[in-house]
Amino acid sequence: MSSGDATYLPIKNTAYRAYFPILDADGDPVPGASGLDSEVSIDGASMADCTNEATYISDSAGSYYLDLVASEMNSSCSLAEIKSNAPGKTTVLTMYPVEEADYGTATQIKLASALTNIAALENVSTADIVTHTTSALVTIDVAQASAVAAIVDYAQASALTTVDGKVTDVAQASTLTTISGHTDNIASVQTAVDGIKTITDALPDSGALTGISDETDKIASVLTDIAALENISTADIVTHTTSALVTIDVAQASAITAINTIVTGVAQASSLTAVDTKVTDVAQASALTTVDGKVTDVAQASAIAALNNIAATDITDDIDANSTQLAAILTSTAAMEASYAQASALLTAAAVKTQVASALSSDTYTELGAGTATTTASISTKLSYLHQVLINKNTSTSVLASIYAADGSTTVMTSTVSSDGTTYTKGRFS
Secondary structure, three states: OOHHHOOOOOEOOOOEEEEEEOEOOOOOEOOOOOOOEEEEEEOOOOOEEOOOOOEEOOOOOOEEEEEEOHHHHOOOOEEEEEEOOOOOOOEEEEEOOEOHHHHOOHHHHHHHHHHHHHHHHHHOOHHHHHHHHHHHHHHHHHHHHHHHHHHHHHHHHHOOOEEOOEEOOHHHHHHHHHHHHHHHHHHHHHHHHHHHHHHHHOOOOHHHHHHHHHHHHHHHHHHHHHHHHHOOOHHHHHHHHHHHHHHHHHHHHHHHHHHHHHHHHHHHHHHOOOOOOOOOOHHHHHHOOEEOOEEOOOOHHHHHHHHOOOOHHHHHHHHHHHHHHHHHHHHHHHHHHHHHHHHHHHOOHHHHHHHHHHHHHOOOOOOOOOOOOOOOOOHHHHHHHHHHHHHOOEEEOOOEEEEEOOOOOOEEEEEEEEEOOOOEEEOOOO
């Protein structure tokens, strides 16, 4: 016997597999019931042990099956009782094996079984439906056509009584109505499958999904940069600020030195009253008018500026530009010095000690929820877990230790426990 013996309808004088639950007094399924005893009555005769015993379906909530041999189904009614030890209650199965005289040929019964299989399609995934539906519908259509033809042939040959071409057998009309109903059901299945395919055809293509993935990667990169900024410590800020101030001080000193050099040069250019008698530049010699070695030409200053290729306006513009830059540097430096002074005041030993004392004695911390205290958790997290273990409600059975939240009902952590009679072992809380 096999699972294939479980048909939509039991067939007379044919092996049959029946599935059923075993329930307790409250109507709840009983898994793995013990003391199973299966008996059967054929057409109201005395109960007798079944050839096979009921079998529990592994890992089920309380489902079983019973394989009845052909002789146990050779009846108009086979009634089976399956008894078990408490808490299971006796389960009664009433079966009416069918034959052609009751519901038509075996082809009709196969059609009913096919309809049951169609209903099972509801549990198939969308991808499977799209892949296999066309083939399945062709098979169903062929089976349907064959079954209907066989039913009509049989009904016409054995069940119709006609007078002057009119049907007088009411049973025939009922049979044809039932067949029509099943045909409509098959058509409904095909319509539903067509609707599913329409939905799958409308799903977005891989290109759209790739675009979404690219934008998600960009967002993830930005979040990574933000997380890196959150990891910068106060000590890092102080270190980099000090380095920046040193750099600014050096740049400031260099700028001041350069400006002083320019100012000195301008002063020297404007205050010259004599020219060395050993001038080698012919242009200079021809331009100067001297009397007893003294410069008498007021234009000497302009000539000297020309010789040095320095224009007075150029020097003035350079001084103004450097002065503006120096003023900006001095302003930025003053602001950074003020910030550095403020940070230094906040980072004194006394200030740090005050903040630490406040965190330990005044600040409050929310009780931790369910989770695992990792080896790299912060000290505050580890202390919170230790507090909950020591203060909150805890329970322990032979296999499980539990720690609860302050409300006394929410489980925060559990640990497996065991004992071999010599060693007591408690696992890691999680």
